Amino acid sequence: MTETDAGLARRLATLAGRLLLQLRDNEDTNAKALGDEGDRAANRLILDALRRARPDDAVLSEEEAADPARLAARRIWIIDPLDGTREYGERRDDWAVHVGLAIDGVAAEGAVSLPAMNACFCTAAPPSLLAENRPLRMLISRTRPAPEALAVARALGAELVPMGSAGAKAMAVLRGDADIYLHSGGQYEWDNCAPAAVAIAAGLHASRIDGSPLVYNRADPLLPDLLICHKARAAEILALVAGNA
Template sequence: MSATPERHDPTDTADDHALAARLATGAGELLLGLRSELSAEGADERTIKDAGDLRSHDWLMAELATARPADAVLSEEGKDDQVRLRASRVWIVDPLDGTREFGEGRDDWAVHVALSVDGVPVVGAVALPGLDLTLASAPAATVPARPDGAPVRLVVSRSRPPALATAVAASLGGELLPMGSAGAKAMAVVRGEADVYVHGGGQYEWDNCAPAAVALAAGLHVSRLDGSPLRYNNADPYLPDLVVCRAELADDVLAAVAAAGEV
């Protein structure tokens, strides 16, 4: 970590993309090492999850304080003092998205680092450390072409497939793909492993800001269930619903959501 804060022009976000990717990747590497170390010591899942949340949060906060000392930060694991509401640039961070999967030794968990500028998710990086992969808003990911005639694939929770996703899948003649964290699900659409991610069961800004930035940069459709844009740095960070899907499926997905009575 640098001894003195970096100088940065707050009106230029070009190097913020690289910073977000570096921080998400670095936190992911820290988490992999920590999990391996604690597992070797015989720690239980709760200990591994709690240690991961804390260590990743502390590391990210220290790095942001050095690299962007003038910016505000909203982290799932930090105290929200509302100072951010007076800021244009706000970093929105989930130090460990998918603590259950992380504690179980699975790969479908993530680290989210995003920058909201005046409420818009302009910069983001989602690290998938178990896959040795970080997807960022720049350079933007290229979404693979969808095979002709393939069924629409919807990612859903491993343990609690929501009724909304089941209804949308039925409407589209699609199939459900169980997966872990919110970031892993959204990045499955970016990576072409899935076509649609719909969620209506409750999330917070840190759950979807970085995934939204990455997906938007890749040319995917990203919105609330009613089709309106996602807005960030609200006084209440509760942001319960979203749609991430291939652009060519957006109209059908939103129509299926409306038919399910969710909007």
């Protein structure tokens, strides 16, 4: 039987994660060199496998020069082979592998692997959502907390939860470890395609912070802001963001 797109995404995210763990455990080098090697190795594994499994699909990866021909494609795999390179190099747990598929500009299928946590989340079988925490928990960047996120957290009385990669943050909402991921500090399509696909499949809200939809496979892959939260909370958060604009 032909492998589904979701199954392929999960398999490749898992395989790349295993490779990254092996490299991290066997490589005795500094954080930057380890991160660079991890990016290269995971990217090579995923792209080689995609060329074999989906030769007619376009690909956009953080680690490859973008091919302008992709803009005419309906189906494009959007890859971040190592999201959270700094965290990986520092041998932390909050890094991820993103394998996403956008169809007609929409994040349709994908998987986010959290290798150091022995977890992989996929659009085909997302976990059931848990109730929001009390007090609410707001995810923020470890190094560059977004002003909008801090303002919304104050308004909601939410606890701040610093964390590394975008994928790790998005999956923390899925897991129930946090409730709101609001980012405005700049991202690219590979940072949020797979996380958004998985979040939406699980029944979460995912959009730009002005409420507009996330659109993929654009000429400029910059997709600078993102909100992932429970659907019932989205209108309140979007109104708070607009009020602080």
